[in-house]
Amino acid sequence: MSPSLTRASSGLLEDGRCISLRGARVCAGDGRRLLSIEELDVAAGERVVVTGPSGSGKSLLLSTLAGRWPAGLRFTGERRASFTRLGTIPQRGLDALHPLSPLGRQLRKVTGRRPDEVVSALAAVGLTDPDLRRRRPAELSGGQAQRAAVALAVLTGAPLVLADEPTSALDHEARDRVLELFDSVIGEQQTLVVVTHDPAVAEALATRHLTLEAGVLAEIPARSGEVARP
Numbered sequence: 001m002s003p004s005l006t007r008a009s010s011g012l013l014e015d016g017r018c019i020s021l022r023g024a025r026v027c028a029g030d031g032r033r034l035l036s037i038e039e040l041d042v043a044a045g046e047r048v049v050v051t052g053p054s055g056s057g058k059s060l061l062l063s064t065l066a067g068r069w070p071a072g073l074r075f076t077g078e079r080r081a082s083f084t085r086l087g088t089i090p091q092r093g094l095d096a097l098h099p100l101s102p103l104g105r106q107l108r109k110v111t112g113r114r115p116d117e118v119v120s121a122l123a124a125v126g127l128t129d130p131d132l133r134r135r136r137p138a139e140l141s142g143g144q145a146q147r148a149a150v151a152l153a154v155l156t157g158a159p160l161v162l163a164d165e166p167t168s169a170l171d172h173e174a175r176d177r178v179l180e181l182f183d184s185v186i187g188e189q190q191t192l193v194v195v196t197h198d199p200a201v202a203e204a205l206a207t208r209h210l211t212l213e214a215g216v217l218a219e220i221p222a223r224s225g226e227v228a229r230p
């Protein structure tokens, strides 16, 4: 079966879905099945946290949501997405940025936003010092670069933001600050999918918690008595 990559030109899929997978499989070149998802619908504005042991398929799930797979792997099934733009927040913020292009100028060029919009996005992530805007990302601390990567995802306005272990390179204090930022600056209509090993991330962010085990996806129900986050 060949992959079906249907994309609406704009807006959402039916029922406010941002992305939808049916019978999705990712296989290695030798035919080994690495990821198998019967059905997954992610709605606009959801904060989805994905946990699971090492090698369980978390990064491949992000690849599948992004519609871009590592060379040598084969996707089959149906993937429907309402977006063409995608925001990504990697483990190290620096990896989302050009290391040598001054931060403010880079964010303007990459996103096409006005200088004042870049200044306010950086202020929203706590990077208010004009000197930081003039610095090259290679000259930022790990926490500052991660905040800059969040600002970039916000400025792109991408309907789906994928974050792969976004806090694992940070100490606990910096992690908590970045988690607060996710909550406060990622737009309400922006869907966030975060892969993490850290239970604190799921606790702080998730409106929905998925887990992977040997490439098979399961939903972790909200604990009884827990109020679903809006």
Ligand SMILES: Nc1ncnc2c1ncn2[C@@H]1O[C@H](COP(=O)(O)OP(=O)(O)OP(=O)(O)O)[C@@H](O)[C@H]1O
Pocket: 028, 029, 034, 052, 053, 054, 055, 056, 057, 058, 059, 060, 061, 070, 071, 072, 073
């Ligand atoms: N390009 C590839 N070719 C062959 N196998 C691959 C490839 N990429 C991933 N795999 C295999 O697919 C499975 C899932 O990998 P994936 O990277 O998604 O795991 P993960 O849950 O993100 O792991 P970790 O938490 O260690 O990052 C693993 O068994 C891995 O070895």
